[in-house]
Amino acid sequence: MNNFKGNILIVDDEKGLRLGTKRLLEEEGYNVTAAENGTEGLQFGTITDFDVAVIDLKMPDIDGLEVLKEIKSIHPNTVCFIATAFASYETAIQATRIGAFGYIPKPFSPEELIYQVEQGLKQRKLILDAHRLELEREKNLLELANEKSRLNAIIKSISEGIIIINTNGDLAYYNYAAIKLLNINNIQIGEKILDKLPVHVTDIVNKIFQSDKIMLKSYTTEFSLHADNELFLEAACTPIPNPDGSLAGVVIILSNITGYKRIEIIKNQFVSMVAHELKTPLAAVQGFLNIIMDQSIKLSPEKQHDYIQRSTIRLKSLTDLVNDLLDISRFEMKTKEREIFEVHLEEIICSTIQMLELELNKKGITVEKNIEINLPFIKADINEITRMVTNLLSNAIKYNKDKGKIFIDISSSKNYVELKVRDTGIGLKPDEKQKLFSEFYRAKNDMTRGISGTGLGLSIVKRIVDSYFGLIEVESEYGVGTTFLIKLPINPN
């Protein structure tokens, strides 16, 4: 931007007048371009969008009106004056008709010229403002239209159902998710809708309609539309106020909460199972203590000692259970940072066998190892892999026959280390195999009675294997034995 009051074009073939006018206007603070004939005026005027142009009517080459017309066709917002010594009514009309703003009769006084130019500039400003406002208005309208359609697209595409009802109970708005979730067809804007909504929702909406004061909060309800509970919905109903505070309607947001409900059911089942598993050993111990303390029951010292010993065993199993639960919780919540180092599976197998030697000897079980030479390291947390191996081997002992065998095979492929643990134990029935990795599942049959366990060992093994993106499979024949096959990536990342 420059500091000139305006850009002025002077077109006049009369040199004295042209230069005089130029100097006069320049002294007034205008930026003045002077053209010495029609051709030059036309050229300048069509290249630059001047604020004001003062054009002589009679010029030897091109007529002033012709120059005016051309300039106006390119820059309609340039305010043009026709200056002439031959002022006549007809030319004045003709000039204004083709777009001249004013008519300056020659000769003119400096004041007269300055006055006219100032008027022209004011006009120019008005025109530009109007033009700018027009553009802004168009832009706003366009934005508004865009915004509206964008909002519409958003509302229509979200998975929550939306229904808006006015105080007459008429449907004011809805999206596709709403009719899909509620499974209602053939509804139209403007129709009475309350009867078609689930009764849980209608109750809330009616309560909002009937209350004297609008509380700007959501009222939610959960319900199931199907008898078999396969779809759980949550409806949040919120009053919409008018600007004056009165009630305009109610917006209902419907969400599919089936997934959350399912998790809730699983969680409750898990809590029930944990409660049962925790209470069983406690009840046994408490039962023994009740007998020992009961004055009316005569107990031999041997029996008393036996009960205390058995109580100790039950408490030990309770401690194991709590430790297993803590392990699972640690896995679920990922509270413990993993320490990933190079781990050698053979070393872990050997140290675990050593640790379990007492149990192995008790049942007279022998272990046969077949381990690949130059077995690669795997990148893992040694505590987790030890836990996995311990659980597998202690199962292979617990569910084995007396004087049975355990075969351990470790081999490797390009990306995986493969561990196979086979026992000659009681094996699994096909339906037992399916539930094997779920929490608290313990195969219960004549052969497993008397074998203690938390029911969490294999579920922990699976969690560990899964967390390394590994693979666990089980093959088993009832009464013959069970084989666990585990593939762990050499580098899980």
Add this chain to the structure above:
Amino acid sequence: MALIAIIDDDPDILDASSLVLKSKGYDVITANNPNDGYKIVKGKKPDLIILDVMMDEPDDGFYLAQKFRKEGITIPILMYTSVSKAIGLDFGKSEMVPVDDFVEKPISPEELVNKVESLLKVKEVK
């Protein structure tokens, strides 16, 4: 003296309950699973059955009780329960649960003996 059958999968509970009842002079037979429990009841015809609600399956105690009733066995059944009430599985005597009374684990010897005595008395009156 009356013969009592105890059916529970927990050997410690079986042992403790037997000892309590034996100390009061009752004769006791036991089974640690529903199948054996059915067999001893059919074979030995006890005067009272003590039955755990949850053995191999969470509700196989119920089924065994229903089976006894269906087969016309009317002797009193005392049911051992554990966490069922605490987790909202509150049940009482009904057609689905055809038992005469409940004892909540852990078992108090006094409560057990009292309930056994009163059930046997009712049986005598009948």
